[in-house]
Amino acid sequence: MTGGFADRARAAEAALRDLFAPTPLQRNDWLSDRHGADVWLKREDLTPVRSYKLRGAFNAMRGLAGDRPVGAASAGNHAQGVAWMCRRLDRPGTIFMPVTTPGQKVDKTRAFGGGRVTIRLVGDTFDDCLAAAQDWCAEAGAAFLSPFDDDAVIEGQATVAVELLEQMPDLGAADLMVLPVGGGGLSAGMRALLRAEGRLPEMRLVEPAGGASLAAALAAGGPVTLDRLDTFVDGAAVARVGARPFAALADVDPAHVAAVPEDRVCITLQELLNVEGIVLEPAGALSVDALRDLDVAGRRVVCVTTGGNFDFERLPDVKERAMRFAGLKKYLVVRMPQRPGALRDFLDLLGPSDDIARFEYLKKSTRNFGSVLLGIETDDPANFPALTGRMDAKGFGWRDITHVADLAELVI
Known part of the structure; x- marks a missing residue:
């Protein structure tokens, strides 16, 4: 597809409308009152696969010719997006997931694929199954669909920002946007789109403390692999930020990248569930949890809630972690x-x-x-x-x- 980044992202957003409606942008009164701010949630947990990852998978797969099989590596949400698209495009796919992936995500991936996907559980982390998926694609002649380190995927994730500009047309420089970061595809895409449109607001990028790969990359001047990785926030637990996303994020002020404790995220998960009835996964709650550390009083804040694929069998662990942190x-x-x-x-x-x-x-x-x-x-x-x-x-x-x-x- 020709044209600039913004044109390609807008074309992807238009094509998405054949699949599902824009996710809602909702003001949250409870969070607004708590923080003395005007807090809005961009509910990416309400896509058909309960995460924004469907966008990137869709944009990458719609550009593939013929019936070439696809392969992917994912801790869960990208896998579900790829599986959903495999079923709709009648294209075979093989998806590699860490052995540690919550069972709910594995089962949903299989269901979304409708018999068109094969799931292979390999290794303990995303990076383990990433290598396995790439090796398999090379041997099988399949197209590898990266969850974040791919130009088409980044353009697909940028459709979140396209929708935001339409839903909040007066979005301006005085506002604050809070985004979670794993591999960096979402933040890179949204930031690039808003910058290209001349509408880039102040941003805070949020990582789990046990997986702060963007902060490490900014400090080193390029992507580095973390020595240790806490996988509790599985949707954002990536040991190495993607090379392509980092190229778009390399000029981010390191002071604008926050790390939040995994156990504190558990408090936020419980509060959103018990008070608001909003079911989020740990990665999906990162942006909301970060409000505790930010000076947002009197400001309008947009938090992207990136996923709601939560395995309720994890609730006892979430409660335990929350109580210990508190x-x-x-x-x-x-x-x-x-x-x-x-x-x-x-x-x-x-x-x-x-x-x-x-x-x-x-x-x-x-x-x-x-x-x-x-x-x-x-x-x-x-x-x-x-x-x-x-x-x-x-x-x-x-x-x-x-x-x-x-x-x-x-x-x-």
Whole structure:
């Protein structure tokens, strides 16, 4: 397709209308009141595959000739977009997904494909299955569909910005736009489109703290591979930002790239579900969670909620992470005297809102004392200093292992 980037993105947006209507741009009163701002959500979680990834997959696949098979690598959302398009274009596809991908995303990908896709689970991270998918495509003569490092995909993701300009025509430089970043395709596409249209607002790009690949690339002057990757925010957990997206993002001010803690995102997920009835996946909630760190009072803010493919089997883990981050749950290893009545003496130290969620004898450290693992939940973080103060006064030795990662992984 000829023409400039904006022309190609607008053509892609027009073609998309044969498949689904624009996703809504909705003012959220609850978030607006909380932050003293005018907060709008661009609901990409409401596409037919519950994420924006359908846009890029559509734009890349509509340019393929014949019935050549396609291959893709994805932690879930790109996979679902490719599968949805394979079914509608009657084109065979093979999709590689990490073994760690939530089951809900695997099942939905298979359903969206309608028998036209084969799913292969390979490796623990996106980068593992990316290499496998590229090798398979080379051997099979299939077209590889990158989830972000592809010009047609980036143009497809830019259609989000095309819709925004139509939905909020007075979008101006005084506004703030908050976008999540994984591989960088969405932020690169939207930023390029808005810049080409002369409508680029102030932006904040948000990454999970355990997968800050864009920040690392900006610091190094080019894409680098992270040594460690936290995959909890699976839709944005990418160890290396794409080369093509980075070329469009290389001039971003590093101060405008934020990293948010994975466990705090869990609080935002719970709040949006319980208060607003909005189901988002961790990556989809990144932009909303980042509002906690931004000075948005009195401003109009657009947050792109990129996906809603949440596996509800993860809810217990989300609740656990949220409570620990909020200081409402702690794990203590307590030195318990081995005598009759010792447990009763300890229970008497608990406050009215303190609840034992886990109790496990670990070992006897001596004949007279034993180590006990306690998981304690409460309704106010201030209750814990009060409890441990009473424990100190009564001679119960203790150690807080809530945030001691290596030890907590072994016993919690």
